[in-house]
Amino acid sequence: ETGVTQTPRHLVMGMTNKKSLKCEQHLGHNAMYWYKQSAKKPLELMFVYSLEERVENNSVPSRFSPECPNSSHLFLHLHTLQPEDSALYLCASSQDPQDTQYFGPGTRLTVL
Amino acid sequence: QKEVEQNSGPLSVPEGAIASLNCTYSDRGSQSFFWYRQYSGKSPELIMFIYSNGDKEDGRFTAQLNKASQYVSLLIRDSQPSDSATYLCAVLNTGGFKTIFGAGTRLFVKA
Numbered sequence: 001e002t003g004v005t006q007t008p009r010h011l012v013m014g015m016t017n018k019k020s021l022k023c024e025q026h027l028g029h030n031a032m033y034w035y036k037q038s039a040k041k042p043l044e045l046m047f048v049y050s051l052e053e054r055v056e057n058n059s060v061p062s063r064f065s066p067e068c069p070n071s072s073h074l075f076l077h078l079h080t081l082q083p084e085d086s087a088l089y090l091c092a093s094s095q096d097p098q099d100t101q102y103f104g105p106g107t108r109l110t111v112l
Numbered sequence: 113q114k115e116v117e118q119n120s121g122p123l124s125v126p127e128g129a130i131a132s133l134n135c136t137y138s139d140r141g142s143q144s145f146f147w148y149r150q151y152s153g154k155s156p157e158l159i160m161f162i163y164s165n166g167d168k169e170d171g172r173f174t175a176q177l178n179k180a181s182q183y184v185s186l187l188i189r190d191s192q193p194s195d196s197a198t199y200l201c202a203v204l205n206t207g208g209f210k211t212i213f214g215a216g217t218r219l220f221v222k223a
Contacts, residue, residue, distance in 0.1 A: 033211075042116070043156070043200065043213035056209045090155055097209045098144060103155035 003027045004104035006091050012110045013081065021076040021107050023091030032074040033092040033101060034066060043090070049074060050097050081111045115139065116203050118214035126222050131188040133217050135201030138182065144204035145177055147186045150216065151197045159186065159199070191221045 004025045013019050025032060034046040048056035049068040063085075065077040074091055088108055092101040117136045125131045133147075144163055148156035162168045162175040162184065174187040184203075188195055198216040205212060 040120075040215070042215040045210060045212070048209050050209070058210070098204060100146065100158050100161055101211065103157070106155050 004091060004093055004102050006089075006104040006107050008107060009105060010108045010110075012112065013078070014112050015081060015083070017081075018077070018079040020078065021089055021091075021109075023074040023076075023104055025072055025074075025091075025093035025102075025104075027093055027102060029093040029095050029102075030071055031094045031097045031099070032068060032071075033094075034074065034076050035090040035092065037088040037090055037106070038086075046076075048097060055097065078109075081109075083111050085109065086111045114214075115212045116201055116214040118199075118201050118217045120215055121218040122220050123217055124220045124222060125191050127191060127193060129191050129221075131191045131195065131219055131221070133186040133188075133199050133201075133219065135184045135186075135203075135214055136182055137184070137201075137203045137212075139203065139205050139212075140179075140182060141206030142203045143206075143208075145175070145184045146202040146204075146211070147173075147175060147184075148200040148202060148213075149197045150200060156200055188219075191219075193221045193223045195219060196221050 031050045036044045047066045067075040088106045090106045091104040094101045146161045147159040150156040160175045162177045168175045172189045176185045200216045201214040
């Protein structure tokens with residue numbers, strides 16, 4: 001679990017707030033991912049970065065904005081979210097996009 | 113049709129029995145297949161991956177892949193109560209950048 005860290009672990013925000021989720025990987029991987037996990041639904045891939053370039057954008061609303069400043073860090077900037085965006089947001093990394101993914105502990109987000 | 117389909121369960125087996133978890137996928141060009149385990153309140157962790165048709169064994173776990181039938185399964189031998197979790201099937205799509213997860217099968221191993 002310490003290979004991929006995420007902060008904060010829990011976040012409560014109003015619909016007009018702006019916040020950011022942070023992910024850091026200490027595994028020397030080249031690919032990083034954001035997933036959304038809602039109750040009783042499959043993990044939904046949001047974004048994939050490979051060598052700091054976005055290679056997959058899975059039709060995510062623009063109120064979610066990713067940023068990958070280097071291969072070890074990944075951010076998810078949030079603004080004007082909706083209550084249905086409440087979910088567990090998981091970050092993952094892998095050596096390359098075809099390889100096994102290692103997940104962080106997640107950020108439990110609640111939008112009021 | 114869902115891209116990766118799993119029976120949601122719960123699948124209940126007695127301790128010591130074999131648990132069989134199944135998964136079907138729709139992308140015929142998929143080449144890489146993964147099984148992850150997720151305990152309640154935790155993040156997914158890899159159990160096994162398989163790329164070639166046939167069986168792959170690792171300890172008590174065996175993954176089976178049949179690309180012609182677009183079917184992948186996970187067998188857990190000598191099931192233990194600690195195996196009780198949700199098991200996620202994941203398939204890497206033809207393009208090689210997008211991993212699609214199934215909704216998961218909940219397994220309950222009774223002591």
